[in-house]
Amino acid sequence: MESSNLNLLKDLANEVYFAVHPLLGVKKASEIVGSGFCGDKTSLIDVIAEKAVIRYLRQNEITCVFFGEENGIKKIGKKPDFYIIVDAVDGTTNSLRGIKFVSASLAISKTKCFDSLESSVVINLYDGSIYEAERGKGAYYRNKRIHTSNIQELQESIISIDISGVPERVESVIPIMKKSKYIRSLGSAALEICHVASGKIEAYVDIRNKLRTVDIAAGMLILKEAGGTVLQLDGKEFIDNLLVSKKRFSIITAANNYIYNQVISSIPLP
């Protein structure tokens, strides 16, 4: 059952890839066509990507509750088998500008809660490479098992921080920027969390309270299965939260508890 869900997610990811890849960096894709379920502006590329997912689910008679950035909640079929949580373009700004760091994020959960996440896939929309995980079965990138970095010191670490659009919080990340060896800011939360999962970076930090469940659900399962740590800014797990929700989050994702503790202790209390 799990494997067929994972295969479904990979099929959906490839649908998005083929729909969206030709539009990356193309001007007309940036046309604003409305606003999404969570209130963010919707670009044409977002609509096309999410449509590709919903069309595939309908055509293949997959009975589920779909939850996406643009369309919100959609019940597909009569007796839904599971929830499917989708951000069909994660890193829309990058995709519109032609910055080659964009992903689609897809997760399946048995219930509407974070603690029931079963399978997830994050696909790099530039090259089609896939990060994937099933609960209890490890995480994989391009079909190879992945693990988080074993670096334990910030001074040796690459830390990615998203601080765009919240000038009042910039000061809060200065200590992390000063203590870390390398700072990155890449522009796609789902893909950055997968970079932590695969040992490419040691942490991804977003304290803006802007992330939605669709941005982080898939990456979180992949990161946990790769051995990483993911917590909210107050140190709480995500398990009690609803996946199908407009709630916004801050997130600290780290390769291990050593890095997590150094990151969290560097952030001044609000």
Add this chain to the structure above:
Amino acid sequence: MESSNLNLLKDLANEVYFAVHPLLGVKKASEIVGSGFCGDKTSLIDVIAEKAVIRYLRQNEITCVFFGEENGIKKIGKKPDFYIIVDAVDGTTNSLRGIKFVSASLAISKTKCFDSLESSVVINLYDGSIYEAERGKGAYYRNKRIHTSNIQELQESIISIDISGVPERVESVIPIMKKSKYIRSLGSAALEICHVASGKIEAYVDIRNKLRTVDIAAGMLILKEAGGTVLQLDGKEFIDNLLVSKKRFSIITAANNYIYNQVISSIPLP
């Protein structure tokens, strides 16, 4: 004559691409094998990349003065026709970790000064796509003419900042981070300058006084030919500086003078 130089740079860029692409993200490529001309640690991947350039120049009997990150100055042939300035792997940390933002930077100059730059190429080492320019003939990406962004306000801009490894200067970039719409930090100066040239971002800012001539020479010509602004932190042009030098630089590259002025006026005097 110019065109044959540009073709030479493209051939060299492709040599590097084929030598290095299979090593991206591969562990053995990160082995430290010495230190380069400017004192930075040299990884195996840097050596292999630069060797590919020198081998091609020798095999094809290109008479020139080679200046590279690892080997420093090498006279090839008896009567050098020009200087060739090479950073064969720009973004070494990204390349070793598998972060897909890495380039090679190659420029040809008639003299050893910045003001004699004639042709340049920056190649994305993940997908082989090429940015190129010849003096007075415009800049191109994937054979299409490119121009910088016409956005004139920081509040609407994507600004990429490299602040890694200089904790004492982090405070200096806070005002830019607060005023800009989106912040990125991508990890390859040459490629980021080309992102400014092609309108993907509005500015690339590095005030660490760490950049070497090999990192910036090629990108600078491409940016200028695309209509952009490139100056040192004190507002000076680079024309009086030597290309063949161990000198380190800070750099502000911007889509236009409006963005440049907003960036420079946001940086407190040291």
